[in-house]
Amino acid sequence: MPLDKVDLCELTWPELEKFVVETLCWKRFRAQQIWRWVWAGNVSDISSMTDLSLRDREQLAGSACIGRLRTADVRVSSDGTTKFLLQLGDGELIETVLIPSDAPQRPGDLTVRMTQCISTQVGCPMACSFCSTGKLGFRRNMTMGEIIGQVQAARAYLGDTRPERPIIRNLVYMGMGEPLLNLDAVLDSLKTLQHPHGLAFSPRRITVSTCGIQKGMREFGESGLAYLAVSLHAPNQQLREQLMPRASAWPLDELVASLEDYPLKARERITLEYLVIAGVNDQPEHVRQLARICSRLKAKLNLIPYNPTPGTAYRAPTPEELLRFEKALWQKDITAIVRKSKGQDIEAACGQLRAAHEAGVSRA
Ligand code: SF4
Known part of the structure; x- marks a missing residue:
């Protein structure tokens, strides 16, 4: 450049x-x-x-x-999930994932509607114990152009040239990094994505996910530029300190109190993301604690079965364990929806592909 x-x-x-x-x-x-x-x-x-x-x-x-990102690797899963390793201008590598909403009709079918998960930082300072990106540490914030560059790289790969009929329908800011720690670039990227002369994304099709950062949450909510998702992953402070050591600096009680006050539009609900780790956060006491939290909020709960990453002792729940946990939540009147883990055969969990490249095991 x-x-x-x-x-x-x-x-x-x-x-x-x-x-x-x-x-x-x-x-x-x-x-x-x-x-x-x-x-x-x-x-x-x-x-x-x-x-x-x-x-x-x-x-x-x-x-x-025009500074476009270079595609360093692409991997396509048997379930149609496509993961890109992209190289930024200074050589740093970041990840973005395309997740098909419907099952592909044939191998390599990329015409189904897609949700794209995008990154906002190179690495991440939050050091969550279950996350490959957390283990990389923090390198730097991404710029506005680099954040949207992920969408443009995926559109180019898909041959998606008609913004009025986009293949990529939904965006989730849920990749590498903590978006609220890079708030200015994130807000600029949302405004640019939504500009009517450009890609014209609707704010209703974009969700930004935070692990719970005090500074910036209110400003983000008042911008009205996207929905908010909060990575909860632990229903009590002690477990949160173990799973999400940095995020837990903002005590769980205060985080929940601030979500009670969060500026929501009519019919909008906060999404609570809950990674289900077998034997760690899926026990009967966790159901009771989650019920107390959910009763205070206008929220829905997404259960995401843990996708094992190398170097952690955590285990994915079996289908029976997951069903038991989900049923126990429903019995407490909590709307819990299981989100399938996709792309397990292509290191689709956040940070895994970059980590594999750094370890020199690229199949490209
Ligand atoms: S889970 Fe999210 S916030 Fe936590 S270390 Fe990974 S990328 Fe960062």
Whole structure:
């Protein structure tokens, strides 16, 4: 990436308008043309902006470039889950996953509707004990362009060129990193994704997941730019300290009190994510504690069976253990829904593919 050039993927809408008027000395409305090519058109080269005259394209290319992410590895699971290892401009590697909403009709069928799980940081400072990304440690925050670059890389792979009929229907900020620790870039990315002249994502199709960070949660809620999911994973403070040592610095009681106050839209509910780890957080006392928490909140509970990662002593629940836990929750009037773990044959859990690459076991 030429250092003296502006990366168009890193400009917010007001910044692009300013660049067009002040640097290019063009009329303000022409920002729309560039924005459409960069986001809806997903072009990698300014020469592809064919509704700009040759002279204008040359002028633009003299001061700007389009920084796309390089795909370092792609793995496709037998269930259609597709995991990408992407390389950022400075060589750092991050992960993003496409999860099909329906079963693929045939091997390699990528025309079904997809949910994409995207990353917001390189590594993560939260050090959750069950997570491969937590073990990598924190390297740096991702920029706005890098966050949305994951969507653009997946769209290019899928041949998804029509934002009005997108294959990627839903986005979840649930990949590497803690989004609320990179709040400015996350908010900019949401505004850019939702801009009507670009990808025009609806805020109702985006969920941002936090492990429970005090600073920024209120600001995020008031932005109204996406739904909130909270990774709970433990229904009492002691267990949370063991599973999520950094997140537990904000005591569970205070986290729940703040969720009681969280600004929700009509009919909106907070999603509580609960990784079910056999013998650790799926016992009868945990059902009672979860019931107390859920009774205080407008929330739904997603149960995610643990996807074992190398180097941890945790075990995935058997189908019988999972069903027993789910039934016990329903008996307490908790709406608990089991979310299937997908892509287990391609190291789809957060951070696993990058860790495998670092260990030199790439199959690419
Ligand atoms: S689970 Fe999420 S918050 Fe915890 S270490 Fe992994 S990426 Fe970070």
